[in-house]
Amino acid sequence: MANITLGGNPIQTVGNLPQAGTKAPDFKLTATDLSDKSLSDFEGSRLVLNIFPSIDTGTCAQSVRTFNEKASALENTKVLCISKDLPFAMARFCGAEGLDNVTNLSDYKTGDFGKSYGLTIANSALETLLSRCIVVIDTDGTILHTEQVGEIADEPNYEAALNALS
Structure with a gap:
């Protein structure tokens, strides 16, 4: 289990x-x-999984905007933005923002994605939501890079994720 923080308070x-x-x-x-x-x-395709708790928070929204901007310059690469938000909320956000270089996916039905990737929050006010993580996957399905963001309110290391693709 990963030890991370939410507002400086330890969670797992x-x-x-x-x-x-x-x-x-x-x-x-x-x-x-x-x-x-x-x-x-x-x-x-090469994949960047941008995983976060909810599109309706500032840091999560910024990560989608940032990856949307950077994705247009990446060859044979898709950015999948993954949370437990309802698909309607994710579509609304990207539509309102004019974001079309990312694919929004939701783990709301079963939560199996979060469990199999080991990133579901186990305790705290955000229990059962997905923690902020990046997973970069090569064209053959091999994981090239992962980042479990230590403080949920912090943005991921975009450059490290993108550098894993070079």
Whole structure:
């Protein structure tokens, strides 16, 4: 279990992120059109999984904006923004912001993604939400880079995630 903080107060996740060099666990998430998406739907593309608690917080919204901006310059790379938000909220946010270089996916139905990736928050006011993490996956499904952000209110290290793709 990862030890992280929320406003400086210690909290934990249900496990640890998968290690770089291992195969990414498969997932079943819900897209904004309510269709199911799995890892195989993105086969052949490099992936940046931008994982966060809720699109309705400033830091989460900023991470989506930042990756949307940077994604347009990345070759054969898709940015998947993943939370437990309802797909409607994620579509509303990206529509209002004019963000179209990211794919929004939700773990709201089962929470299995958060459990299999070890990043569901185990305690605190945010219990059952997803912690702030980045997972970078190569075209063959191998994990290149992970980051469990230590303080939930902090932004991820965008450059480290993008550098893992070079």
